[in-house]
Amino acid sequence: MAGLSNVSGLVIVDTGCANISSVYFACQRLGVTATVSRDIKAIKQAQRVILPGVGTANNAMAQLQQADLIDTLQQLQQPVLGICLGMQLLTESSQEGNVSCLNLIPGKVAAMQVEASQNNKLRLPHMGWNTLNNIQPHPLLTGFTEQDYVYFVHSFALAVNDYTLASCHYGCDFSAVIAKDNVAGAQFHPERSGKAGARLIENFLKWQL
């Protein structure tokens, strides 16, 4: 894709989670070949870093701990994008396994509360295509409207806070996209969200701090 041919040095952190290939292929469809790595030096030297994640927060944090990546990820100055569970790992902590996370963006991830809503007709996981609300002006969300649908699969979520760039509604409002300084995250799966998802990845790849 024109405009992205100069993007190099994209590293996808090898979290040992399941959606790494999908994220890699999504970047490839945009003309960008990423390096999948858990090597500290490679991650530090990357121009951009994507932190994917599928599974549970406590397992994923244990993986990062085991690979000795916690400090490295906490000190990155280049653009960072966490995807799904990867986004949740950017926050202070997760109720899923009561685990401390990377503490890069304020907020605590908690189990979604849907029981009281709509006569108990909402199911978990929150799975499927949903829309974004309260979209804030930010380079990551260039071109997004409240008519865009993106694909979610999760049972835990971050409440809306000062760092929420877009929210989504399922039983309650929660953070769909967050950012603070160089660190951003998407609760949905941009790699599986059609054209809208590709747009988010493209915006990230073009993001200048």
Added chain:
Amino acid sequence: MLAKRLVPCLDVRDGKVVKGVQFRNHEIIGDIVPLAERYAAAGADELVFYDITASSDNRTVDKSWVQRIAKVIDIPFCVAGGIKTVADAAKILEMGADKISINSPALANPELISELSQAFGKQCIVVGIDSFYDVISGQYQVYQFTGDESRTKKTQWLTRDWLVEAQQRGAGEIVLNCMNQDGVREGYDIAQLRSLRPLCKVPLIASGGAGTMQHFTDVFQQADVDAALAASVFHKGIISIADLKAQLIADGISIRPM
């Protein structure tokens, strides 16, 4: 608002999409990658690839087509058929599938659901249930090995019990294939889906019976399912996804527009 999903299901044999004619004689209808791309572009919300190579014979099966699909499509997809172990599932998820679906192997070894859920998270573990209404007992019963007529057999499970058991063990989604309706295109089994809906706390996908656009409206409005799966009406071009989505939106159903 969360949209209801339309899920075309494609049968795959040896990396080709096939159409079954009386179980045995499968006719190749096309290469998997262009068909997957076409469905994604046509507005499918998710795809299921049902690997019919796998269940009946024990040979090692080439699954490289999973990666070829993952490279080109930008919507979620699930792979079903022949996944018997955590290692089988890991391989398919590593190649880029978003979910795996298990059916007969879960009945043979219910612990498999727990193991998969613990290893990969419940969000990617789908349990398929083949359910048949038994007129004599007046109960819905679970069947096994339905991919091969000669091996198909009734299990000891009542559908409602197995539905609950599968969720307790960590299923993140249920596909309920109502066998009485399967392939007849006379509509989804609304009565069965409605009766089981309150027991299903995870997303429920209706399967079996879609023949007209009204059938989709009915199943979403009357059985409150989260998604509707269909095969022949899409493959044979009886219903276009674009027309169907327009109709469902007109009927007031929450749908991701084209």
